[in-house]
Amino acid sequence: MARTVRFHEIGGPEVLRLEDVEPGAPGPGEVLLRVEAIGINRAEVLFRGGQYIEAPKLPAGLGAEAAGVVEAVGSGVSFAVGDRVSVLPAFSQNDYSVYAELAVVPADALLHRPEGVDAVTGAAVWMPYLTAYGAMVEVGGMRAGDTAVINAASSSVGIAAIHTANRLGATPIAVTRTAAKKQRLLEEGAAEVIVSDEQDIAASILALTGGRGSEFVFDAVAGPGVLELGRAVAADGTLFLWGAQSGQPTPYPGFDLGMPALNIRTFTVHEITRASERLRRAAAFVTSGLRTGAFRAVVDRVFPLAEISLAHEHMESNTQIGKIVVTTT
Numbered sequence: 001m002a003r004t005v006r007f008h009e010i011g012g013p014e015v016l017r018l019e020d021v022e023p024g025a026p027g028p029g030e031v032l033l034r035v036e037a038i039g040i041n042r043a044e045v046l047f048r049g050g051q052y053i054e055a056p057k058l059p060a061g062l063g064a065e066a067a068g069v070v071e072a073v074g075s076g077v078s079f080a081v082g083d084r085v086s087v088l089p090a091f092s093q094n095d096y097s098v099y100a101e102l103a104v105v106p107a108d109a110l111l112h113r114p115e116g117v118d119a120v121t122g123a124a125v126w127m128p129y130l131t132a133y134g135a136m137v138e139v140g141g142m143r144a145g146d147t148a149v150i151n152a153a154s155s156s157v158g159i160a161a162i163h164t165a166n167r168l169g170a171t172p173i174a175v176t177r178t179a180a181k182k183q184r185l186l187e188e189g190a191a192e193v194i195v196s197d198e199q200d201i202a203a204s205i206l207a208l209t210g211g212r213g214s215e216f217v218f219d220a221v222a223g224p225g226v227l228e229l230g231r232a233v234a235a236d237g238t239l240f241l242w243g244a245q246s247g248q249p250t251p252y253p254g255f256d257l258g259m260p261a262l263n264i265r266t267f268t269v270h271e272i273t274r275a276s277e278r279l280r281r282a283a284a285f286v287t288s289g290l291r292t293g294a295f296r297a298v299v300d301r302v303f304p305l306a307e308i309s310l311a312h313e314h315m316e317s318n319t320q321i322g323k324i325v326v327t328t329t
């Protein structure tokens with residue numbers, strides 16, 4: 001038996017329960033993982049609250065990012081017992097979950113942890129950087145000299161996007177709600193920080209780009225705010241929607257803005273983690289960034305597994321900068 005987080009009803013952090021569950025043996029293409037650290041993702045908050053892109057099948061587990069050690073392997077698996085690995089978000093939480101001391105996961109969702117990457121880093125670093133790489137490089141084709149506006153910039157993906165834009169020679173402009181996080185975002189490499197509670201976002205972006213607008217806008221919030229962001233996209237630029245933190249309906253801004261040459265695209269990290277060649281390129285990009293110091297895990301706070309509800313409350317407070325991690329020991 002292993003301590004496992006489950007929920008039996010839709011709701012807030014209080015519905016999370018720590019239960020003793022038999023993880024089972026790994027089947028073909030699966031491994032049994034002794035989980036050491038878990039990366040907390042906004043998607044899990046939405047899943048628990050019934051607001052995610054798929055509904056939970058109750059009772060449900062949670063989690064798709066972790067780091068640990070392989071305990072057992074099924075047939076057709078290239079990993080070995082004792083391998084130190086990270087779990088990538090490459091599956092439905094209705095099929096697998098990693099909020100547990102022991103978890104069966106698909107081998108296709110694993111990467112070997114590079115030398116020197118501890119469990120907390122291994123649980124925190126992959127999803128943010130794979131998301132940033134996927135939208136910015138693999139899909140967007142961002143180049144040196146481009147401008148990247150990053151909304152919800154203090155999130156783990158937002159900070160990874162700032163680092164990635166700098167590595168590509170692009171100019172990252174961070175957008176954050178209050179001035180409390182402005183200095184930290186500048187320290188993380190933002191060229192400019194727009195405080196949305198105090199500034200007109202579109203006017204500020206246009207001013208910073210000489211009226212041209214930004215070639216790329218990355219939005220993790222969605223909702224009515226896409227109209228404002230759409231005004232700041234350069235001709236033939238792209239507005240990427242890679243999150244929906246607002247929980248509100250998202251209008252299509254093209255007609256309201258007078259039908260500009262505006263590209264709008266949704267993006268999830270599954271476009272990388274579920275495509276072997278894309279994942280190979282992404283892993284090489286992120287690993288090289290970790291090796292040179294251009295990339296690093298930015299961890300806001302670490303909670304023990306017994307405080308999983310508090311970890312979710314902290315996520316919902318929106319006060320964090322970077323990744324929230326939970327450890328099992």
